[in-house]
Amino acid sequence: MAQPNYAGDGSYPPSYYAASRNIIRTPVKLQGDVQADVCVVGAGYSGLSAAIHLAEKGFKVVVVEGALVGWGASGRNGGQVVNGLNASLETVTRRYGEDTARFVGSLLQEGAGIIYNWVDRYGIECDLRRGNIYAAYTAQHMRDLEAKQMLWLQHGMDGHELLDRERIREHINSPVYVGGMIDHSGGHMHPLNLALGEAKALESLGGVIYEKSPVTGVTQGPDTAVVKTASGSVTAPAVLVCGNAYLGNVVPELTARVMPVSTQMMATEPLGEERAHALLPTGLCVEDVRYILDYFRLSADHRLIFGGGVVYGGTDPADVVAKLRPNMEKVFPQLRDTKVDYAWSGNFALSFSRVPQLGRLGNRVYFAHGYSGHGITGSHLFGRILAEAVRGDLTRFDTFASLPWIPFPGGRMFRAQYSTLGSWWYALKDRLGI
Structure with missing residues (x-):
């Protein structure tokens, strides 16, 4: 069951970040039926990262957000660019083995690199x-x-x-x-201004963002998946679910995972x-x-x-x-x-393991979530890996997707x-x- 009121009227909470944001957007709600190459659910860091990486490669990307860009953790966090996962490399080694630890260790600084690159490339003003x-x-x-x-x-x-x-x-x-x-x-920066700057970058690449459009369900068939809201839908060959802590029960298979x-x-x-x-x-x-x-x-x-x-x-x-x-x-x-x-x-x-989760539901719906308090860098990295999977490179996606999901006691x-x-x-x- 959907949670259409999870964000109230969709306005930002009364944080310092909302009060000092440097981009004031005019939200556009999803109306009617829209076609895309990829539909992303959630306009936080994960969704924006995946969307930008795909748009840079020429994909027609539509992002559907229940509230406003960066409304959730992406616009409220500590603003600290901290490398690594919540789970230490020692824990990853003990739990998953040396090969997985070497793989994880090779990419722990990649998320920060994405942020630094985009701040320079797209001129994002976020006090970095x-x-x-x-x-x-x-x-x-x-x-x-x-x-x-x-x-x-x-x-x-x-x-x-x-x-x-x-x-x-x-x-x-x-x-x-x-x-x-x-x-x-x-490093550190103004997190909401980073998200808003990334949204602007995505739109400069031809991406479209619908805000104040809570998703009510995601269905999929053999060739496409459909993201539904109260007043419209997006049909695409691939859907990326990036609602994280605020997804609610929109995709029931994911509710208990985090x-x-x-x-x-x-x-x-x-x-x-x-x-x-x-x-x-x-x-x-x-x-x-x-x-x-x-x-x-x-x-x-x-x-x-x-x-x-x-x-x-x-x-x-x-x-x-x-x-x-x-x-x-x-x-x-x-x-x-x-x-x-x-x-x-x-x-x-x-996530119970403190390791982010990547996965796929059926053939058309991908997801990323569970950064466990280390989401600024992790979300940018996992957004890139989602984009790689949509483009057909499953190498890194499959490594994470193969890690066992551990339910909460x-x-x-x-x-x-x-x-x-x-x-x-x-x-x-x-x-x-x-």
């Missing part, structure tokens, strides 16, 4: 800056980062620089961290250049390496954007600021009583409770430093 920091609270965290640096180096990734307690203070003016690691190939998980963010009042620079002198974005982590960065107008926490099942906390402010003031006591101008929440799609009824219990255990390990 290079470099991100993984921050460590404990000696165990530092040992984990040292192991990560060595493992990533084995896969040809040499842009990681370890920081001791003294050196991390050069980047983060906070007493809470014992050290960290810079990934010089990472679980929506909400995370929260807030943006302070403008701090001024001097005060902002005193917090993060080098302007790099930061995420700590705990299981339930905090992440933060400076905006172009010198606000601190601070996020963290999860709610399994995708519900929003009653008071986002009350939830996040203690964490922010623990890291930066100097921000005590600083005004918060914006606070919002949004869902990402969690407890089923849909109890998966949120099970995941919450598991997170308590990992949070305890973080507190104990083990």
Whole structure:
């Protein structure tokens, strides 16, 4: 069953990103029956990436979005270009073997490369800056980062620089961290402006985007598939389903594969250049390496954007600021009583394995989802791999599609409770430093 009201009236939530977006679109709803080479469901990063890659090769691409471009996680996230999957290379090796780990390791920086390339090629204005920091609270965290640096180096990734307690203070003016690691190939940007810029790029290539057009169902026959909305349809030889955490029950076969998980963010009042620079002198974005982590960065107008926490099942906390402010003031006591101008929440799609899922339903419908909190780079990469599959190159698609899907313990009824219990255990390990 469809969820036509999942986005309310389709307007952006009251986030800092929505308030500071630099492209104001005039939404066009899908009316009547449309033909295309490829129909993409969802105008977030996955869908836009796949669509641009196909349009660059001459495909007639139609994107159908239930709300607005970047309405979901793509326009609400932390804005951090973090390389890698949620599941570590060590986990991938243990679970799927050395060959799969070598394959995954060969493409962990590819998603970031797509973003950097398109920002330059299409002139996307999204305040892109290079470099991100993984921050460590404990000696165990530092040992984990040292192991990560060595493992990533084995896969040809040499842009990681370890920081001791003294050196991390050069980047983060906070007493809470014992050290960290810079990934010089990472970065941060305004995520909604990136999505809006990619939409503009797609349209410059001849792609068409219908917004405020919730999909009510997807059917397929021997030669084509049909994407239906309340007021129209798109018929195409290939359909790419990229609804991720906000797909709902539109494609029932996918509903139980991922679980929506909400995370929260807030943006302070403008701090001024001097005060902002005193917090993060080098302007790099930061995420700590705990299981339930905090992440933060400076905006172009010198606000601190601070996020963290999860709610399994995708519900929003009653008071986002009350939830996040203690964490922010623990890291930066100097921000005590600083005004918060914006606070919002949004869902990402969690897979139980923490590895994104690619697959095909029948012969005409492809899907990608489950980036598990690492969606900025993963979605751009998997969008490219979806496009490769549509063009007939299934090499990388089949490698991911062959990885076994692991259902959530407890089923849909109890998966949120099970995941919450598991997170308590990992949070305890973080507190104990083990």
